[in-house]
Amino acid sequence: MPGQASFLTSEASPPERSWRLDLAAEYIAAQFRRAGLEPAGDDGYFQTAKSSLSGRDMKSFELKLANGAGVLAVGAEQATFGFQISGVQLWALDAEPTLAGAGLVKAVFKDGASLDSFTREQLQGKVVMTEFPTFPRGDRARGFQLLGAENEFMAKAHALGVPLVIAFDRESARGRGAGSVRLVDPESKGRQSPLGDKPTAPLLFVHGTQGAQFFDALPAGMGPATVTFRAPSRIETPVSLRNVAGLLRGSDPLLRDTYVLVSAHYDHLGVRDNCAEGDCVFNGANDDGSGTVAVVEIASALSALNPRPKRSILFITFFGEELGLVGSRFYGRNPLVPLSKTVAQVNMEQVGRTDDSEGAQVGRAALTGFDYSTLGALFERAGEASGVVVYKHPTNSDAFFGRSDNQALADVGVPAHTFGVAFEFPDYHAVGDHWEKIDYANMERVIRTVALGTLMIAEDPQAPRWNEANPKTAKYVEAWKKLQGK
Numbered sequence: 276m277p278g279q280a281s282f283l284t285s286e287a288s289p290p291e292r293s294w295r296l297d298l299a300a301e302y303i304a305a306q307f308r309r310a311g312l313e314p315a316g317d318d319g320y321f322q323t324a325k326s327s328l329s330g331r332d333m334k335s336f337e338l339k340l341a342n343g344a345g346v347l348a349v350g351a352e353q354a355t356f357g358f359q360i361s362g363v364q365l366w367a368l369d370a371e372p373t374l375a376g377a378g379l380v381k382a383v384f385k386d387g388a389s390l391d392s393f394t395r396e397q398l399q400g401k402v403v404m405t406e407f408p409t410f411p412r413g414d415r416a417r418g419f420q421l422l423g424a425e426n427e428f429m430a431k432a433h434a435l436g437v438p439l440v441i442a443f444d445r446e447s448a449r450g451r452g453a454g455s456v457r458l459v460d461p462e463s464k465g466r467q468s469p470l471g472d473k474p475t476a477p478l479l480f481v482h483g484t485q486g487a488q489f490f491d492a493l494p495a496g497m498g499p500a501t502v503t504f505r506a507p508s509r510i511e512t513p514v515s516l517r518n519v520a521g522l523l524r525g526s527d528p529l530l531r532d533t534y535v536l537v538s539a540h541y542d543h544l545g546v547r548d549n550c551a552e553g554d555c556v557f558n559g560a561n562d563d564g565s566g567t568v569a570v571v572e573i574a575s576a577l578s579a580l581n582p583r584p585k586r587s588i589l590f591i592t593f594f595g596e597e598l599g600l601v602g603s604r605f606y607g608r609n610p611l612v613p614l615s616k617t618v619a620q621v622n623m624e625q626v627g628r629t630d631d632s633e634g635a636q637v638g639r640a641a642l643t644g645f646d647y648s649t650l651g652a653l654f655e656r657a658g659e660a661s662g663v664v665v666y667k668h669p670t671n672s673d674a675f676f677g678r679s680d681n682q683a684l685a686d687v688g689v690p691a692h693t694f695g696v697a698f699e700f701p702d703y704h705a706v707g708d709h710w711e712k713i714d715y716a717n718m719e720r721v722i723r724t725v726a727l728g729t730l731m732i733a734e735d736p737q738a739p740r741w742n743e744a745n746p747k748t749a750k751y752v753e754a755w756k757k758l759q760g761k
């Protein structure tokens with residue numbers, strides 16, 4: 276389960292924010308140039324997406340809790356707004372409530388129905404205070420169940436006219452402020468919450484022992500306490516984000532106007548918000564430095580072939596995967612080569628580490644949506660030739676199909692899959708995802724397999740097909756038919 280993190284530096288004020296992502300983009304472009312790929316973007320190797328960042332200025336934040344005995348002033352460093360999961364902000368502050376001496380109600384959270392005994396008359400205009408259970412690390416199923424219950428609670432609070440919910444967190448002393456700076460995608464309506472589309476009240480976590488003491492001292496239900504609150508003001512900053520794309524032009528007069536996409540995402544989670552000590556950088560060596568390196572290596576290997584592959588191959592690295600497939604969805608709406616002529620996308624995620632939580636994955640690579648198209652069998656043959664077992668994971672193969680940038684292309688009809696070695700590994704979305712934990716010998720074998728399979732697609736006049744016998748492909752088959760005018 277992803278933690279809260281920003282992919283930006285947070286020390287600079289927005290206009291001067293340094294984009295570490297730009298350094299990576301420049302590096303990848305240089306490698307594409309070295310491999311002899313043609314620039315395929317709108318600006319050399321770059322495909323530029325204009326967007327803006329939406330954040331909040333915690334300097335204008337104010338929170339005072341009064342209980343008759345005294346007043347507790349909560350500092351910005353003890354506050355966190357909302358909860359972020361897979362790039363979606365839950366329980367965000369959308370309105371700007373300003374509360375002066377609003378009433379408080381202490382509610383004990385047990386499950387999604389914990390507010391059911393209250394009436395609108397009792398809660399309208401009042402702040403609800405509660406405490407959520409500690410998030411179960413490493414137990415996704417339980418984590419999602421808990422989030423679902425919390426979301427029910429937040430939806431109920433909204434329905435009862437609660438302008439703000441304050442949850443006390445005694446486990447950690449520091450907050451993360453107004454949450455990550457969010458990417459505003461002007462062409463889409465923003466990401467839907469994975470927990471449903473009911474409107475919810477905004478949530479503010481108050482961290483540390485002082486807040487917990489205030490909470491513990493409150494009697495349950497209505498009390499004499501009051502809250503004064505000023506929301507941090509909104510800041511919008513325009514930004515340009517870049518996919519990096521290079522083309523290896525095909526050699527066959529009939530097939531060269533058809534394309535295979537080889538891709539990975541080059542963003543990760545950036546720098547920890549409000550990080551004061553220790554390792555503050557999310558390196559993402561495996562997720563997805565490994566896939567990015569694989570794209571560059573396959574580009575180098577295939578561009579050295581003489582004659583070149585028959586079909587053209589577009590090598591592309593996407594921004595914003597961790598924010599919800601933003602870069603690949605942008606590409607899906609603004610393709611650099613015709614989508615109807617794009618026969619397949621081969622995406623790579625987490626191909627470096629073999630220390631999967633289910634056990635070592637040496638000499639093995641999984642393809643998501645393995646039997647959704649003819650590509651599963653093709654890559655199985657490529658693996659036989661290169662000594663890597665390409666397999667269908669019994670549960671993760673289908674469950675992870677929508678978890679990476681292949682989804683954006685599948686949605687527009689292109690047979691698209693993601694290669695991975697470790698689905699879950701100890702440092703997943705943690706600062707410890709470091710380069711020295713990569714199994715380089717194994718990664719080389721896996722990259723050879725993907726390169727060989729890509730070449731097989733590029734050489735075969737028969738384009739890959741969705742597997743229409745699998746009911747899970749129905750919407751992709753429909754999109755493919757639309758794309759092909761059938």
Ligand SMILES: [Zn+2]
Nearest residue numbers: 562563596624
């Ligand atoms: Zn990833």
